Amino acid sequence: MTTVQWQRKDLVGIYELSAAEIELVLDTARAFKQVGQRAIKKVPTLRGKTLVNLFIEPSTRTRTSFELAAKRLSADVINIDTTASSLVKGETLKDTAKNLEALNADIIVIRHSAAGAAHFLASRLRASVINAGDGAHEHPTQALLDAFTIREKKGRIAGLNVLILGDILYSRVARSNIWLLTKLGARVTLSGPATLVPRQFESFGCRVTYDLDGALAEADVINLLRIQHERQRRSAFPSIGEYSTLFGLTKERFARTKPDALIMHPGPINRGVEIDSDLADCERSVILEQVTNGLAVRMAVLFLCAGGART
Amino acid sequence: MTTVQWQRKDLVGIYELSAAEIELVLDTARAFKQVGQRAIKKVPTLRGKTLVNLFIEPSTRTRTSFELAAKRLSADVINIDTTASSLVKGETLKDTAKNLEALNADIIVIRHSAAGAAHFLASRLRASVINAGDGAHEHPTQALLDAFTIREKKGRIAGLNVLILGDILYSRVARSNIWLLTKLGARVTLSGPATLVPRQFESFGCRVTYDLDGALAEADVINLLRIQHERQRRSAFPSIGEYSTLFGLTKERFARTKPDALIMHPGPINRGVEIDSDLADCERSVILEQVTNGLAVRMAVLFLCAGGART
Amino acid sequence: MTTVQWQRKDLVGIYELSAAEIELVLDTARAFKQVGQRAIKKVPTLRGKTLVNLFIEPSTRTRTSFELAAKRLSADVINIDTTASSLVKGETLKDTAKNLEALNADIIVIRHSAAGAAHFLASRLRASVINAGDGAHEHPTQALLDAFTIREKKGRIAGLNVLILGDILYSRVARSNIWLLTKLGARVTLSGPATLVPRQFESFGCRVTYDLDGALAEADVINLLRIQHERQRRSAFPSIGEYSTLFGLTKERFARTKPDALIMHPGPINRGVEIDSDLADCERSVILEQVTNGLAVRMAVLFLCAGGART
Numbered sequence: 001m002t003t004v005q006w007q008r009k010d011l012v013g014i015y016e017l018s019a020a021e022i023e024l025v026l027d028t029a030r031a032f033k034q035v036g037q038r039a040i041k042k043v044p045t046l047r048g049k050t051l052v053n054l055f056i057e058p059s060t061r062t063r064t065s066f067e068l069a070a071k072r073l074s075a076d077v078i079n080i081d082t083t084a085s086s087l088v089k090g091e092t093l094k095d096t097a098k099n100l101e102a103l104n105a106d107i108i109v110i111r112h113s114a115a116g117a118a119h120f121l122a123s124r125l126r127a128s129v130i131n132a133g134d135g136a137h138e139h140p141t142q143a144l145l146d147a148f149t150i151r152e153k154k155g156r157i158a159g160l161n162v163l164i165l166g167d168i169l170y171s172r173v174a175r176s177n178i179w180l181l182t183k184l185g186a187r188v189t190l191s192g193p194a195t196l197v198p199r200q201f202e203s204f205g206c207r208v209t210y211d212l213d214g215a216l217a218e219a220d221v222i223n224l225l226r227i228q229h230e231r232q233r234r235s236a237f238p239s240i241g242e243y244s245t246l247f248g249l250t251k252e253r254f255a256r257t258k259p260d261a262l263i264m265h266p267g268p269i270n271r272g273v274e275i276d277s278d279l280a281d282c283e284r285s286v287i288l289e290q291v292t293n294g295l296a297v298r299m300a301v302l303f304l305c306a307g308g309a310r311t
Numbered sequence: 312m313t314t315v316q317w318q319r320k321d322l323v324g325i326y327e328l329s330a331a332e333i334e335l336v337l338d339t340a341r342a343f344k345q346v347g348q349r350a351i352k353k354v355p356t357l358r359g360k361t362l363v364n365l366f367i368e369p370s371t372r373t374r375t376s377f378e379l380a381a382k383r384l385s386a387d388v389i390n391i392d393t394t395a396s397s398l399v400k401g402e403t404l405k406d407t408a409k410n411l412e413a414l415n416a417d418i419i420v421i422r423h424s425a426a427g428a429a430h431f432l433a434s435r436l437r438a439s440v441i442n443a444g445d446g447a448h449e450h451p452t453q454a455l456l457d458a459f460t461i462r463e464k465k466g467r468i469a470g471l472n473v474l475i476l477g478d479i480l481y482s483r484v485a486r487s488n489i490w491l492l493t494k495l496g497a498r499v500t501l502s503g504p505a506t507l508v509p510r511q512f513e514s515f516g517c518r519v520t521y522d523l524d525g526a527l528a529e530a531d532v533i534n535l536l537r538i539q540h541e542r543q544r545r546s547a548f549p550s551i552g553e554y555s556t557l558f559g560l561t562k563e564r565f566a567r568t569k570p571d572a573l574i575m576h577p578g579p580i581n582r583g584v585e586i587d588s589d590l591a592d593c594e595r596s597v598i599l600e601q602v603t604n605g606l607a608v609r610m611a612v613l614f615l616c617a618g619g620a621r622t
Numbered sequence: 623m624t625t626v627q628w629q630r631k632d633l634v635g636i637y638e639l640s641a642a643e644i645e646l647v648l649d650t651a652r653a654f655k656q657v658g659q660r661a662i663k664k665v666p667t668l669r670g671k672t673l674v675n676l677f678i679e680p681s682t683r684t685r686t687s688f689e690l691a692a693k694r695l696s697a698d699v700i701n702i703d704t705t706a707s708s709l710v711k712g713e714t715l716k717d718t719a720k721n722l723e724a725l726n727a728d729i730i731v732i733r734h735s736a737a738g739a740a741h742f743l744a745s746r747l748r749a750s751v752i753n754a755g756d757g758a759h760e761h762p763t764q765a766l767l768d769a770f771t772i773r774e775k776k777g778r779i780a781g782l783n784v785l786i787l788g789d790i791l792y793s794r795v796a797r798s799n800i801w802l803l804t805k806l807g808a809r810v811t812l813s814g815p816a817t818l819v820p821r822q823f824e825s826f827g828c829r830v831t832y833d834l835d836g837a838l839a840e841a842d843v844i845n846l847l848r849i850q851h852e853r854q855r856r857s858a859f860p861s862i863g864e865y866s867t868l869f870g871l872t873k874e875r876f877a878r879t880k881p882d883a884l885i886m887h888p889g890p891i892n893r894g895v896e897i898d899s900d901l902a903d904c905e906r907s908v909i910l911e912q913v914t915n916g917l918a919v920r921m922a923v924l925f926l927c928a929g930g931a932r933t
Contacts, residue, residue, distance in 0.1 A: 039619075040358055041359045042358070048662030048663045049663070060391055064411075067389060068361060068414055068415070078686055078689060095890060095893075098910055100686075102910040103690055268402035268406060288410070291410050291414055292413045295414055308661075351669055351670030352672070375674075378700060379672060379698070379726070382698040383698075578713075578717075580713070582714065599720055599723075600724070602721050602724035603726065
């Protein structure tokens with residue numbers, strides 16, 4: 001157990017966290033993971049507190065995970081999404097958030113298409129602000145749950161070779177993962193189509209390679225990012241078939257990986273694109289465990305930022 | 312009280328239930344109906360458990376009933392519908408459901424336009440799967456609440472003449488009702504437009520007749536199915552006016568029914584189409600009691616499948 | 623504290639309330655406001671009761687406020703909005719509401735585009751019906767929260783000069799405010815574009831003036847109504863720029879107001895239209911406090927109508 005104290009009311013990004021703070025989140029999540037295995041999966045930690053899921057960009061998956069995490073902590077949850085939201089229409093993001101705070105919201109979980117949205121709110125509100133993905137900037141709870149899963153399976157993060165494969169350029173998941181893993185001492189390698197994996201990412205302390213086979217052979221962890229057509233400029237991106245052939249984790253490529261390399265994916269997976277359908281369900285795939293761990297990590301983050309743990 | 316034990320984690324359809332199992336659900340529902348009459352309408356049966364309403368085909372009515380049933384049992388409820396659901400987009404149904412299970416969902420209530428969707432999930436998940444309507448296949452909780460209402464009003468089901476009137480061909484409500492009522496010893500008669508009430512349904516153990524007046528005269532229970540334009544091929548179906556004239560329960564037809572025949576309808580009713588507007592509100596109509604009983608029946612189903620009652 | 627007893631199961635409008643009843647709501651809200659300042663912001667008052675937010679016209683802001691108010695009182699909340707609502711489709715409003723009552727809903731909060739919708743339901747249901755805005759008719763909880771805010775800031779309502787500025791003709795907020803404030807002894811003045819502020823409103827016991835500067839100079843409270851383009855016939859309304867120039871609260875106009883005049887707005891504000899952006903955030907603006915007070919007022923209304931306080 002780490003002995004660092006959590007002093008933040010917000011979780012905006014991994015970038016600003018210390019290695020000790022990251023480890024504190026992971027240690028706290030380990031305790032909360034056990035709550036999910038009890039018959040009664042609830043603790044009264046956030047009873048009487050209100051969490052608002054403010055999803056300006058829709059995501060059922062992440063919203064559901066935060067909603068369940070909050071309910072397990074006995075918080076009240078209000079979901080606000082863009083559909084039919086007059087709260088949001090004609091109002092600035094700041095006014096929307098100030099109104100939620102005026103309704104005594106204790107925690108605002110925000111997903112927004114603009115990088116910086118979470119930071120913008122965090123610096124203007126008394127409420128805790130949790131970044132659930134802001135543009136191509138950060139998705140800190142995803143990186144934390146990825147790290148939790150690696151640590152649980154491998155016993156450590158320092159010294160591991162982690163390969164992140166796919167659309168790096170537009171990926172907030174990639175950015176948050178790179179920052180977290182390098183802070184904790186992993187060696188991070190990026191690969192994928194050259195248009196989507198620019199050399200400049202090496203300035204973040206990781207390696208960029210276009211030798212996918214070489215990278216796969218030495219990886220202890222292979223994190224396959226989802227191909228998000230909607231986010232990409234057409235010109236930068238090969239066809240789906242071409243992507244699958246050149247960069248997908250096929251059985252052939254899988255045969256050349258280390259026998260204990262973990263297969264990860266933030267989901268939802270495109271079967272047959274980023275990964276062969278059978279491999280997605282194989283023993284070395286921890287994709288569903290990532291989902292389960294996401295719940296524990298989000299409980300930990302909510303508890304640390306809003307549960308009265310701050311000194 | 313029946314002495315059969317409930318052994319199922321799922322409720323996929325009526326077809327596979329024994330008469331004793333059906334009676335166990337109805338008996339259990341009777342106890343839960345009383346909870347709805349207390350000042351505090353909550354019991355802690357499913358406290359700490361999570362129910363996900365996964366409605367790939369929207370239905371506020373059924374979703375609300377399951378949501379209330381779950382909340383009365385103190386479960387946490389997550390609603391997922393198709394609108395803006397990135398969980399579902401680009402992901403197979405199985406992956407969506409596996410993800411919900413990975414989030415520790417204990418119960419998945421599924422409505423889907425494809426027959427077999429509930430069975431598909433039930434056989435692949437550890438979570439309890441409750442069928443809230445799958446294509447034209449089954450809608451078991453509707454049939455159970457119909458049976459509950461008949462039994463409560465008539466004291467029995469065996470030996471009664473039950474007339475189901477309307478669109479049988481495309482109706483999951485009809486199928487579930489036919490199976491349930493014949494298992495419990497009722498005599499079931501189907502009537503309606505010949506294109507929508509094919510003779511083949513007699514193989515299910517019921518009678519098909521196009522002599523509506525004769526069928527109305529001997530019915531103890533008249534169940535009017537909703538005309539669902541969106542589901543029907545245009546060619547098979549008469550106009551609304553024609554339907555009302557030929558098959559609607561008009562005052563004239565009503566006058567020729569037994570003086571104690573029950574009028575039922577799964578709702579929402581089209582006033583003036585399946586039924587004369589005044590008759591929908593008359594003393595012999597139990598349409599709103601069906602809604603109330605639906606809550607009790609769904610509490611019973613959730614309790615039996617997921618409440619630790621299984622041995 | 624007033625000694626009047628609350629006898630109503632519904633809150634349909636301000637029009638039918640006595641001054642004593644209004645004061646009872648405000649006094650009750652004062653007690654509930656303190657709940658929002660506790661660490662655990664919940665009381666068990668409505669435990670086991672079900673509130674349905676039936677929003678036929680969408681409003682995230684008001685829906686969220688009622689939802690939080692109900693959850694603070696420990697009620698279960700079901701949200702139904704028009705999107706994808708098969709409950710509503712092809713069904714009359716009365717049938718929808720009767721069905722909700724059959725599901726044992728104890729309270730129905732209704733927003734509807736038709737004036738009279740809340741009254742229609744209230745007279746037909748055993749459940750409590752709370753009007754969350756019906757067409758251009760009434761929005762009683764908005765007027766109550768406005769009054770609460772004035773009383774808290776000014777110590778009284780009787781004798782104050784309250785200016786309501788903007789689109790009066792189509793505004794339910796204006797109507798409810800006029801009735802409430804005149805009942806409690808305030809002097810109400812209306813101003814704005816002549817097409818939207820007809821002289822006939824003087825029959826409600828208030829004053830209509832087109833001398834905005836004069837009205838601003840003597841106002842103790844300035845309530846700026848939101849410009850709602852979607853509700854207005856094009857011909858009756860100036861352009862946004864013209865409105866802002868002629869009727870917006872600019873810094874220049876603000877300089878001529880009383881030094882302790884309150885600035886109010888029901889929100890969401892259009893910065894730079896009804897009000898200069900800086901002024902919306904100035905010390906004399908109580909716009910966010912109105913939001914906070916709305917929660918307390920709605921808790922009070924739910925408690926009085928459905929909490930067993932009736933004799």
